């Protein structure tokens with residue numbers, strides 16, 4: 200148990216650093232020249248994206264570890280988890296060193312020197328062994344075990360693919376190289392989502408007390424739909440790249456299968472509302488509820504953006520950033536926070552503490568909504584410019600976006616403050632209430 | 643709710659095999675990619691891409707719309723009127739607006755420019771050069 204909670208603490212620390220660097224990076228939008236930028240957007244963007252995303256990845260893995268140890272067939276292999284944690288620590292030290300000294304060499308989202316990818320890859324193999332040792336035979340796995348297994352295996356596979364460019368055979372063919380680069384970036388989020396959505400299913404099963412849910416045919420169908428999309432829908436990132444047409448067509452068709460998920464959500468609407476009413480006062484549930492609503496908004500946007508003719512205009516604008524942060528914050532971070540509350544501090548002693556956290560919770564949601572709207576505003580401005588509506592120079596277009604940028608910075612600050620207080624609250628309580636994650640075995 | 647009949651492992655393996663086939667088809671793409679360039683240029687463009695990565699240009703710039711958003715897309719920057727090698731060197735050495743100055747060696751600069759020229763030769767990233775179609779796809783204008 201102890202190592203699991205340490206992985207979770209590391210994840211929370213990374214999430215805190217992530218929002219801090221994001222907050223600092225956002226100020227670059229206000230500046231008019233690079234000299235007044237104090238760490239530099241050049242370093243801040245990678246620092247932000249890596250910290251925030253690895254916070255999510257590790258937060259997911261930490262909750263998986265805590266969950267399987269709680270249900271473990273046999274309690275063993277905790278040493279493996281320690282090795283896993285150690286490998287991540289090594290990688291993170293290297294990555295931060297790489298960024299802070301400006302010694303890049305990697306690619307978008309993975310800008311650190313490729314050598315630091317090695318401990319991360321190893322950590323996945325270690326985690327896989329650890330996972331398999333704890334979960335018993337696959338024949339009786341509930342869906343969330345399948346999702347976790349998928350997430351771990353596919354992350355490792357795709358992460359190797361992420362470094363194929365080190366071979367000249369790939370690197371010397373610019374378009375093939377970019378195709379693989381975005382195959383990786385598109386599908387690796389799918390792998391991480393398997394871990395995170397698996398966690399959401401796990402939490403729902405435990406909160407509702409309905410263990411049968413984990414074996415339902417419908418839920419398995421949803422899992423396979425997700426896996427299918429992970430494998431084949433990544434091409435929507437590169438509709439404009441002159442790569443093989445069949446990649447674009449496969450991706451367009453496969454992406455459209457996700458309408459099923461959206462339709463299912465509306466089909467279950469009443470049930471959803473009932474569930475919300477029943478569990479609203481159980482704090483971990485609240486974040487799952489938030490994630491559910493963000494799924495609707497983000498999925499609707501994603502579906503539109505997967506239509507090539509629509510993507511042609513939104514691509515390369517902050518609408519993509521709105522989608523990226525909308526899903527990583529609204530869905531992934533919310534679920535990880537739900538999991539963290541579940542394992543660290545599921546209940547509150549005083550009504551006052553609950554009230555305070557409720558206020559922070561709603562501030563986060565509203566700040567996020569406004570934050571995404573300002574990004575979309577910037578994006579629309581840029582999309583119109585790209586479509587040649589105004590004929591202005593790039594700098595002029597950016598100047599016209601000023602009001603949106605100011606709004607982005609203000610709402611970003613609010614989001615930073617509210618998310619940071621949730622994360623720091625959890626981090627603090629993980630030390631204070633030492634044994635809650637063991638005490639609250641049944642909720 | 644009914645329990646599962648087809649074992650999940652079967653579906654999992656079937657999908658994974660399909661995914662592997664698709665992946666291998668893509669790994670073979672370099673063999674199919676038409677080499678409109680000499681091998682030496684190709685090598686130099688790849689070296690230029692390393693420079694692009696080493697200095698993290700993608701943090702602010704996009705290629706085919708992919709990258710960060712503080713600066714413009716530079717897929718076809720070498721084809722812009724007035725954007726000679728000398729001008730591009732000046733932009734990169736001195737910075738421009740929000741772009742900081744970069745201190746590149748001569749070799750790095752040459753490689754980088756070859757990379758940008760090669761990128762330009764692969765196609766166009768300007769949405770205005772494409773037309774949307776009623777079935778939701780789009781095509782390159784003649």
Ligand code: HEM
Pocket residue numbers: 214217218221222223224225244247248251252519520521523524527528532607608610611612614615618701709710711712
């Ligand atoms: C847990 C919370 C957050 C997560 C997971 C997150 C995630 C991300 C991701 C994945 C990107 C890359 C987007 C892309 O390439 O399309 C990004 C970019 C960015 N984020 Fe965040 N973010 C978070 C919070 C914040 C906050 C609070 C701010 C503060 C204002 C912020 C500011 C930015 C900025 C300025 C960029 C760069 C956009 C550009 O390239 O122009 N983020 N973030």
